[in-house]
Amino acid sequence: MTTKTAERAAAQVTESTSLRRLEMVRRLWAWVFLVILVVFFTVAAKSLNDTNFLSARSIQGILVYATQILLVGLGQTLVIITGGIDLSVGWTLGLAAVVAALVMQALHAAEVSPVLVITAGALAGLAVSLIPGFINGWLVARVKVPPFIGTLGMGGVVTGAAFLLSGGYPIAKQPPYLGQLGNGYLIYLWPGQGVTFLSPPPDLAGEQLRELVPLIPNVVFVTAIVVLLVWFVLSQTQFGRHIYAVGGNFEAAVRAGIPVRRTLIQVYILAGLMAGVGGVLWAARFTSGAPDAGETTTLTAVAAVVIGGASLFGGEGTIVGTLVGSLIIAIIQFGMVILGIVPFWQYVAVGTVVILAVVVDQFGRALGK
Amino acid sequence: MEPLLRVTNLTKRFGGLTAVNRANMEVHVGEVVGLVGDNGAGKSTLIKMISGVYQPDEGYIEFDGKRMALQDPHEARAIGIETIYQDLALAENLDVSANIFLGREVRKPFLGHLVQVLDRSTMNNESSAVLNRLDIHIPSLSQQTRNLSGGQRQAVAIARAIYWNARLMIMDEPTAALGVSEQRKVLTLVRTLRDQGVPTIIISHNMQDIFAVADRIVIMRRGFIVGERKAADTTVDEIVSLMVGAEVVHQAGVLPRALETETA
Numbered sequence: 001m002t003t004k005t006a007e008r009a010a011a012q013v014t015e016s017t018s019l020r021r022l023e024m025v026r027r028l029w030a031w032v033f034l035v036i037l038v039v040f041f042t043v044a045a046k047s048l049n050d051t052n053f054l055s056a057r058s059i060q061g062i063l064v065y066a067t068q069i070l071l072v073g074l075g076q077t078l079v080i081i082t083g084g085i086d087l088s089v090g091w092t093l094g095l096a097a098v099v100a101a102l103v104m105q106a107l108h109a110a111e112v113s114p115v116l117v118i119t120a121g122a123l124a125g126l127a128v129s130l131i132p133g134f135i136n137g138w139l140v141a142r143v144k145v146p147p148f149i150g151t152l153g154m155g156g157v158v159t160g161a162a163f164l165l166s167g168g169y170p171i172a173k174q175p176p177y178l179g180q181l182g183n184g185y186l187i188y189l190w191p192g193q194g195v196t197f198l199s200p201p202p203d204l205a206g207e208q209l210r211e212l213v214p215l216i217p218n219v220v221f222v223t224a225i226v227v228l229l230v231w232f233v234l235s236q237t238q239f240g241r242h243i244y245a246v247g248g249n250f251e252a253a254v255r256a257g258i259p260v261r262r263t264l265i266q267v268y269i270l271a272g273l274m275a276g277v278g279g280v281l282w283a284a285r286f287t288s289g290a291p292d293a294g295e296t297t298t299l300t301a302v303a304a305v306v307i308g309g310a311s312l313f314g315g316e317g318t319i320v321g322t323l324v325g326s327l328i329i330a331i332i333q334f335g336m337v338i339l340g341i342v343p344f345w346q347y348v349a350v351g352t353v354v355i356l357a358v359v360v361d362q363f364g365r366a367l368g369k
Numbered sequence: 370m371e372p373l374l375r376v377t378n379l380t381k382r383f384g385g386l387t388a389v390n391r392a393n394m395e396v397h398v399g400e401v402v403g404l405v406g407d408n409g410a411g412k413s414t415l416i417k418m419i420s421g422v423y424q425p426d427e428g429y430i431e432f433d434g435k436r437m438a439l440q441d442p443h444e445a446r447a448i449g450i451e452t453i454y455q456d457l458a459l460a461e462n463l464d465v466s467a468n469i470f471l472g473r474e475v476r477k478p479f480l481g482h483l484v485q486v487l488d489r490s491t492m493n494n495e496s497s498a499v500l501n502r503l504d505i506h507i508p509s510l511s512q513q514t515r516n517l518s519g520g521q522r523q524a525v526a527i528a529r530a531i532y533w534n535a536r537l538m539i540m541d542e543p544t545a546a547l548g549v550s551e552q553r554k555v556l557t558l559v560r561t562l563r564d565q566g567v568p569t570i571i572i573s574h575n576m577q578d579i580f581a582v583a584d585r586i587v588i589m590r591r592g593f594i595v596g597e598r599k600a601a602d603t604t605v606d607e608i609v610s611l612m613v614g615a616e617v618v619h620q621a622g623v624l625p626r627a628l629e630t631e632t633a
Binding site (some may be wrong): 074252258 | 462473
């Protein structure tokens with residue numbers, strides 16, 4: 001009798017350690033994948049066309065590239081943790097870029113001061129992104145439309161709105177200082193001579209310009225702040241806890257008195273808002289607004305979130321995971337460009353990675369059961 | 370002594386069927402009441418009226434000497450009637466203390482009074498205190514409840530109820546999905562609750578469980594409460610004959626086989 005109990009206890013212990021090992025694999029594989037990718041592209045870039053994949057310039061290039069995926073991915077993380085998905089966010093990014101660009105174009109033409117032009121443009125882009133977010137949340141939380149369909153439909157509406165507003169053309173003719181801001185750096189290091197912030201030292205020519213080391217792209221800085229904020233909200237606040245509860249056990253959340261519908265609506269609004277930030281930054285980087293600015297970002301952001309360990313079944317996901325996932329996608333895309341692979345392969349690569357990540361998640365769950 | 374719970378002439382009809390018919394029952398502090406009956410006898414309907422899920426067609430419920438007209442389960446919980454559900458109502462992706470404080474998280478100010486953040490250390494301390502008080506052992510409070518055993522999860526659900534001042538527990542088949550040693554732990558916990566002043570109404574098909582834990586057994590048949598026995602003064606035989614109707618047992622002349630072996 002006692003030996004049997006002991007055996008059973010021992011079996012339980014091994015079971016729980018193997019479970020924990022599985023958890024570790026789930027949590028760590030993205031980091032391992034990241035390292036493998038970096039090593040692979042470093043070696044490949046060196047041997048194939050003798051370029052340094054890990055130079056300060058290309059690292060910052062990867063980071064800039066990752067910001068768009070990451071911003072959309074942050075909101076997507078919250079939505080996916082609640083057990084939903086938002087397929088409209090990429091298009092919301094485009095709409096925000098168009099609206100921000102339209103406002104800045106008009107104010108610039110009216111010769112308003114640069115600070116006002118930028119502020120008003122940014123605020124307009126952010127404000128418009130709240131609308132699809134709110135409607136998505138209302139559809140999912142109140143009307144009980146499945147998130148997949150509700151947000152897909154909303155994506156169509158948003159796309160149409162953006163094209164109608166822009167007349168189908170990119171909104172160019174932006175103020176010149178917009179591009180300096182969008183493609184500028186926080187710090188310019190001029191070795192042996194000094195440091196300037198936000199803009200390079202004036203009157204540099206040829207050789208001197210090449211010596212200049214720009215550090216921390218503005219868009220990366222802005223994105224980093226947003227990442228920190230969202231991380232804080234999700235991991236340290238009651239609202240964040242409720243997001244996990246809604247995705248973990250909806251019934252339990254209702255019974256515990258959590259305002260589930262309000263939580264859902266807020267999550268979808270935040271997803272729209274993050275995409276809005278992405279759209280404003282896009283307009284600043286490309287000094288333009290285009291309805292299809294985020295066309296591929298919905299997919300890449302979902303990929304980043306799922307690679308980062310979030311589960312499409314809800315209840316699981318972290319901001320750090322999404323950060324790693326975004327870097328992985330950015331490195332794959334950037335690395336393929338450096339290796340000179342036809343860019344269309346990027347779609348194939350990203351799509352495959354999404355499917356793989358979901359399979360790993362399902363497999364892990366099946367083992368855990 | 371005044372009973373904590375008294376139901377008088379409680380009746381519930383569903384169309385032409387009277388699921389519970391003029392039921393009278395009391396629960397006192399310091400006891401565990403076993404509620405038994407065949408399928409469809411009306412046990413679940415009776416406790417659903419007590420926990421506010423159904424509203425009685427006739428009769429009334431008194432809790433702590435006051436008449437209650439419970440409109441929904443939230444009202445019942447608010448006055449201290451807590452039902453432990455089969456699915457346990459835990460968020461399995463969250464850890465033990467997150468579940469105990471689910472929906473009622475403790476917060477503390479951060480950056481002056483700019484924002485409120487989760488006060489994890491207070492919630493962890495309070496959680497381990499309530500678990501200790503109930504003699505519940507869980508290896509780590511920081512693990513997701515999905516990694517706990519069925520009995521441990523049940524214990525967490527019970528600890529949560531107790532922490533939030535449950536005064537009467539209702540458990541419907543709490544041991545149904547558990548292994549033998551886990552069943553025993555849950556029954557021990559029910560007795561611990563009783564000794565700390567929280568009575569339990571427990572529904573079970575398992576006579577062993579009922580006799581192991583109940584002080585008093587209330588028997589239902591076809592919507593009526595047909596009998597009430599002190600567990601110490603009765604036998605499985607007697608309870609079963611009350612459950613199925615004594616005349617049926619006499620006519621058939623035999624008890625179901627499983628019950629024969631149990632009484633032997």
